[in-house]
Amino acid sequence: MTDILDNLSEIHDLHRSLTIIQNLNVGVIVLDKNFKVKIWNSFMETKSGIEGYKINDHSIFEFFPELANSWLKDKIVEAFSMDTLVFSSWEQHKEVFKFANSRPFTGTSSEMMMNFTFIPVMSLTGQCEEVTVIIYDVTDEASSKLSLQDANKRLHELSITDRLTTLYNRGYWEECLKQQYNINKRTLMPITLMMFDIDHFKNVNDTYGHPAGDAVLREVSAILKKQIRSTDIAGRYGGEEFAILLVDANRESAFMVAERIRKAVEAHTVYYEDMVIKFTISLGLCTLSETIPSAQEWLVSTDNCLYFSKEHGRNRTTQYGLNDTEATMNIKPEYKHGTKK
Numbered sequence: 001m002t003d004i005l006d007n008l009s010e011i012h013d014l015h016r017s018l019t020i021i022q023n024l025n026v027g028v029i030v031l032d033k034n035f036k037v038k039i040w041n042s043f044m045e046t047k048s049g050i051e052g053y054k055i056n057d058h059s060i061f062e063f064f065p066e067l068a069n070s071w072l073k074d075k076i077v078e079a080f081s082m083d084t085l086v087f088s089s090w091e092q093h094k095e096v097f098k099f100a101n102s103r104p105f106t107g108t109s110s111e112m113m114m115n116f117t118f119i120p121v122m123s124l125t126g127q128c129e130e131v132t133v134i135i136y137d138v139t140d141e142a143s144s145k146l147s148l149q150d151a152n153k154r155l156h157e158l159s160i161t162d163r164l165t166t167l168y169n170r171g172y173w174e175e176c177l178k179q180q181y182n183i184n185k186r187t188l189m190p191i192t193l194m195m196f197d198i199d200h201f202k203n204v205n206d207t208y209g210h211p212a213g214d215a216v217l218r219e220v221s222a223i224l225k226k227q228i229r230s231t232d233i234a235g236r237y238g239g240e241e242f243a244i245l246l247v248d249a250n251r252e253s254a255f256m257v258a259e260r261i262r263k264a265v266e267a268h269t270v271y272y273e274d275m276v277i278k279f280t281i282s283l284g285l286c287t288l289s290e291t292i293p294s295a296q297e298w299l300v301s302t303d304n305c306l307y308f309s310k311e312h313g314r315n316r317t318t319q320y321g322l323n324d325t326e327a328t329m330n331i332k333p334e335y336k337h338g339t340k341k
């Protein structure tokens with residue numbers, strides 16, 4: 001009689017445990033060493049559309065063949081060889097089970113994002129015979145985190161970008177200048193600083209109006225972007241002044257790039273409303289060498305070359321240390337960087 005009562009009590013305990021597992025709001029899968037499903041709770045049934053009685057005692061790969069070579073399989077294998085619980089967050093894996101996001105209208109993801117816990121289940125002899133996989137739906141938290149990351153990225157981009165031209169703004173570009181100066185001191189990779197300025201830009205504004213002047217600035221930036229490498233670092237330094245770090249460019253290649261840009265601008269026409277606008281640019285170049293003691297000096301030397309071009313006919317490129325060296329050194333004080341505006 002006591003035996004029967006004990007058995008009934010055990011059956012009751014088992015039934016209670018199964019009821020709890022079935023109704024948990026997390027996925028519970030128990031797999032044996034052959035990846036055969038031993039428990040597939042109702043969360044898994046609802047999300048996958050596969051009922052427990054169909055998948056139980058079948059390999060999980062029969063129903064989810066894409067998992068046969070997946071991160072999930074590796075994790076389960078790992079869990080069998082360890083005797084501790086392993087947790088893995090949604091950030092550590094790509095899609096595993098492709099379950100639909102149950103709140104697609106509020107979330108940013110169409111698929112459910114999941115955290116996992118892998119629990120080795122030890123037998124009475126101390127062997128790991130089964131692994132329990134717990135799956136948590138963390139789509140809301142993950143979506144919020146991703147949105148925040150996106151917003152921060154966007155904010156950062158805005159904080160370093162010039163609105164009109166979409167080039168880097170002066171503050172950020174100057175940081176890059178210092179960084180490149182320091183990098184170059186270590187690597188000795190050739191690098192040339194180029195600055196240019198639109199000729200008689202005040203006339204463009206005065207003749208065609210400020211919005212037309214803005215269109216000119218935008219189109220010059222577009223020409224510039226087309227002519228330089230993606231690794232070059234281009235910024236709008238001032239109103240109509242641009243500064244570009246030509247990475248891995250020695251004197252010769254930098255001069256070629258500068259002339260290519262100058263000629264492209266000369267050949268270009270801006271059509272704004274019914275106005276036809278032609279213009280040119282003046283350029284200065286300075287290839288970094290050990291004689292240049294600081295990033296600031298590098299900038300000043302390049303700017304001097306630019307204003308030498310202005311002084312000597314405009315629509316031309318002046319290169320530091322090659323042509324016109326003495327002249328660039330004796331540039332009029334009012335053309336020194338930052339004073340002529």
Ligand SMILES: Nc1nc2c(ncn2[C@@H]2O[C@H](COP(=O)(O)OP(=O)(O)OP(=O)(O)O)[C@@H](O)[C@H]2O)c(=O)[nH]1
Nearest residue numbers: 197198199200201202203205210213214239240341
């Ligand atoms: N449309 C427009 N004009 C700007 C902007 N920023 C600065 N400017 C104008 O750029 C002009 C610069 O004029 P200056 O410094 O005299 O130079 P410049 O007329 O180009 O003459 P040079 O440089 O000597 O060839 C000024 O008229 C500024 O108002 C801008 O964002 N949009």
